[in-house]
């Protein structure tokens with residue numbers, strides 16, 4: 001279970017007295033989170049999720065609160081920070097920044113098919129269209145500069161095969177850093193893996209965990225999703241699921257010619273980013289029990305496959 005900061009019933013009851021949500025009925029730590037401490041909370045008024053933020057700066061939280069307010073008002077199925085009686089969205093509990101949000105229905109899809117991918121693609125495009133014109137700004141702490149630095153450092157402590165792979169990827173990262181292509185921008189979720197999306201059957205009921213959100217290339221978000229949602233059994237991409245996701249997206253927001261040109265690179269950048277962050281997390285938490293460690297080798301294998309990208313972006317004729 002990934003609860004890094006425990007919360008007692010008495011502490012939670014005291015916290016809830018600040019809200020208008022009735023008395024605490026039950027609560028439990030959520031297994032499965034990798035970054036923050038989450039608790040499912042049931043009160044007389046309903047079901048909520050309490051999150052204690054374990055990583056990242058407190059100054060960035062108002063960005064996430066505003067983003068979720070904006071998306072909630074636009075009708076997207078996202079959680080948002082509940083205000084206490086004083087109208088406060090951000091709180092502190094046991095030394096951590098704390099947020100209380102409604103619990104969304106649905107669960108993470110076990111087996112993903114093309115229909116899930118199509119729905120996800122459509123929702124991702126809606127997220128981008130709803131945010132492209134907003135003034136919401138945040139830089140990523142896992143951007144190209146970070147990738148260049150971390151990839152060089154990993155290269156120095158890797159086996160030969162990984163050194164060669166990183167040696168191919170680093171010039172591409174440098175080219176993108178230097179060129180700064182004029183790709184369409186929006187606020188990205190930037191971590192929309194299967195464990196951050198909820199479905200009831202084939203109906204998408206929730207996008208959660210916006211802690212990595214930032215303003216950047218919309219196509220990068222698409223690449224992150226394809227790398228996870230269209231992953232084939234044997235590491236490469238499942239063409240049917242990848243095409244369904246891209247078609248769902250393109251039905252809501254059209255891709256540009258420049259996006260089509262840079263698509264293979266963006267798929268690689270998106271895989272590199274999670275290889276690096278998983279590798280760092282695996283090294284940092286090695287030997288610790290109770291922390292969910294995700295496999296970095298999986299993205300390394302995907303990058304070998306991405307030497308040849310066979311799924312192209314659909315362009316309107």
Ligand SMILES: Nc1ncnc2c1ncn2[C@@H]1O[C@H](COP(=O)(O)OP(=O)(O)O)[C@@H](O)[C@H]1O
Nearest residue numbers: 030033034035036038049079102103104208209
């Ligand atoms: N608003 C929510 N509604 C329903 N379930 C949620 C909500 N927020 C979190 N969860 C559950 O908690 C789990 C961990 O949340 P997440 O935000 O992904 O944690 P972390 O930031 O630690 O990765 C999710 O996989 C989901 O099952």
Ligand SMILES: N[C@@H](CCOP(=O)(O)O)C(=O)O
Nearest residue numbers: 142191193212274277278294
């Ligand atoms: N979903 C990611 C974990 C989130 O990335 P981080 O950089 O915020 O740790 C994964 O599956 O690796």
